[in-house]
Amino acid sequence: MIRLTRRYRFSASHRLDAAGLSEAENRALYGKCNNPHGHGHDYALDVSLRGHVDAESGRVADVAALDALVREQVLEPFDHHDLNAEVPAFAVCVPTTENLALEIRSRLASRWAKTFPGDGPVLDGIRLQETKRNRFELLD
């Protein structure tokens, strides 16, 4: 069993503002992240998969297929976009890095079987870094 991890990067803007709270409460809760004009980050996303190494090819997965999946599901819709305004999921939930990680895993999981059919590699987990000082992990 081998685990393979690939890092991707995207830049996006967001604003943290909970619909059920007042302006003052949102400011108190989210601080600078509540700035009405929004702000952005250079996110780093690590996607891990695990599986058996094919005896002939020596590979656990087709990395180009993983790249295509992440490009279609994450990079194209998110990179250089405003998460609140342009990603439907964040019209109804706050684009914290926690929620962003959950959205990314959901997107990858929805197309995983199509990308890696049969007894191919499984999604092992993702790690999302918002800045160099904080990151969030989901382990499958």
Added chain:
Amino acid sequence: MLLTRRAEFSASHVCRLARLSDEENRALYGAASNPHGHGHNYAIEVTIEGDPEPETGMVFDLKRLKDVLQREVVEPMDHRFLNREVPPFDTLVPTAENLAIEVWRRIEPHLAGPRVRLHGVRVYETEDLYVDYFGGQR
């Protein structure tokens, strides 16, 4: 407790299967199938599991670990063309996956002890791509 030591080496390789055509190899391995080869700055991270020995306060002698990595991995592979100069990659495709398994095979006998065991081998092919092998079934 887990103890991790890192080592680096630079080497060239090519990923191709002899029974496939150029087009088929390109479809399977992409740019890595270029028959002339290409290179990477590899980094390996070797993790040992064990408890600190009460007297020395160490899980494993880091100097000894460094020497094992140097002798078994860095010296034979640094600035080499893996397919041509480093068995078993004359017959086995030197993917990052196979490299991690081979590093494990080379170092594991030198790291086992009554209180320690090799926990994992991580091979970075680039800063954005790495594999982990924890022993057992490939």
